[in-house]
Amino acid sequence: MSEEVTARTSMITGPAPELWYRDLISCLQATFGTVLARAGADPLAVLGAGWRFLHLPGDVRSEEFYYPCPPDASGDTGLGAALAPHHALRARWWQPADEDDVWAEMRAALAGDRLVIAAVDNFHLPFRPAYGDVHAAHLVVVYGLDEVRGVVYVSDAMPPAFRGAVPVEAFLRSWGSANPTDVQDAFFSDSRIARRCLDVTLDAPAPPLTPELLGGFLRTDVEDFTTAASARTGLAGYDAFAAELLDRCRAGDAGALRELYPFGWGMQAQASLHGELLRRCGHEWGDPALAGAGRAVESVAHAWTGLRITGAHGLGDARAAAADIAHHATALRGAYARAVDAVGGAAARL
Structure with missing residues (x-):
């Protein structure tokens, strides 16, 4: 040979x-x-x-692996830094x-x-x-x-x-x-x-996760949610996203629902992983507030299911789906607000 x-x-x-x-x-x-x-x-x-919200209109692609990256992120750092x-x-x-x-x-x-x-x-x-x-x-x-x-x-x-x-x-x-x-x-x-x-x-070994280190991560993430760097990030970014989604549905734009499913999956996945990590750390460190914050973040992930699936089923008639979309978007907004408060409270104890 x-x-x-x-x-x-x-x-x-x-x-x-x-x-x-x-x-x-x-x-x-x-x-x-x-x-x-x-x-x-x-x-x-x-x-x-990490746990953040970012929506970039016109950026969503029809791929299971779509994920929004900050507009100022460059080649090798964009997707990795976003995740x-x-x-x-x-x-x-x-x-x-x-x-x-x-x-x-x-x-x-x-x-x-x-x-x-x-x-x-x-x-x-x-x-x-x-x-x-x-x-x-x-x-x-x-x-x-x-x-x-x-x-x-x-x-x-x-x-x-x-x-x-x-x-x-x-x-x-x-x-x-x-x-x-x-x-x-x-x-x-x-x-x-x-x-x-x-x-x-x-590029660098992940340091051992300690309460002090995680507390710093959580404070940064809460700040990102509550002090919007742009109109597309944080809770303000979610509000803009939800308003645009509903406006497009009411106008009969099925493209809004076609984009919702891949976009929402990324946000859902990140919330799910963040919530699981906080639950795990709360259990291991004997911190009920941290574990509770994890459950609150996981509720955000599950609330995304209602919005994404409603959008998928409403694809044939976006205008008719608008009322249900509004209901699920409002429920998701409430889940975000409660989770951000819970994470902030847990971070203050770490």
């Missing part, structure tokens, strides 16, 4: 990666969590440390530089023991329930490549969880899919995959 063949049969990054998952997260948090776990960090402590504002998390999108060798960057990453997060179309992946049926933009972790056997090793924590080999041909179709408009999925189709990948790194 030649040296080249030998090298290409050994492109597997250590042990199979952890399948990191929580019920209310999307593939974005699940894949980042897998990479963080491989780096020796606690995914919940990193991804759950983990209190940690040195860096995330860089890239695409193959050479169409004649689309595996070059992937080989280099795997040879360096680095996991790769790849954008894919569920329609072409044999292990996804949507295989051969529904087009939808998704993320998976690539942890191995064997060009001799013709397989890519993929890890996907989103149910039904999968970790194993996928034929190269199927992966290439999924990784390079046009992801055309699909009437069965109005929220995650119609978004070209274009062989996009994410390189995610934690």
Whole structure:
């Protein structure tokens, strides 16, 4: 066997990666969590440390992994900083530089023991329930490549969880899919995959989470909610988002509801992880106020479900859905206000 063949049969990054998952997260948090776990960090402590609100009109994309990044954030810091504002998390999108060798960057990453997060179309992946049926933009972790056997090793924590080999041909179709408009999925189709990948790194080790450190995180987050840096952030940002959403629904704009589902998932996931972290720390540190604040933040995550699902069911008639949208948006606003107060109270004790 030649040296080249030998090298290409050994492109597997250590042990199979952890399948990191929580019920209310999307593939974005699940894949980042897998990479963080491989780096020796606690995914919940990193991804759950921050809690913020940001809505950017016109920015929402029809991808399960959409997440708003501050307009002034630059390339390698934007998405990582948005997901983990209190940690040195860096995330860089890239695409193959050479169409004649689309595996070059992937080989280099795997040879360096680095996991790769790849954008894919569920329609072409044999292990996804949507295989051969529904087009939808998704993320998976690539942890191995064997060009001799013709397989890519993929890890996907989103149910039904999968970790194993996928034929190269199927992966290439999924990784390079046009992801055309699909009437069965109005929220995650119609978004070209274009062989996009994410390189995610934690530039500095996550420090041990202490009451003092978490207290500082919480005070910063409460300030972000109550002292808006712009009209799109914090509680003021939520109010602007909800008002625009309702106005567009009343005008019969189905696009508002089409954007609500992917946008809301990011906000829901972050609230869910933050609430879980506070509950865990409150239990471990014997701090009932902190645990209660965690439950309050988790109530925000669950309130997002009502708004997102109502929007999904109202897609066919946005005007008719306006009253129910108003009800759920008001309930969510109340959940945010109570949670911000609870987190502020807990922070003052830490």
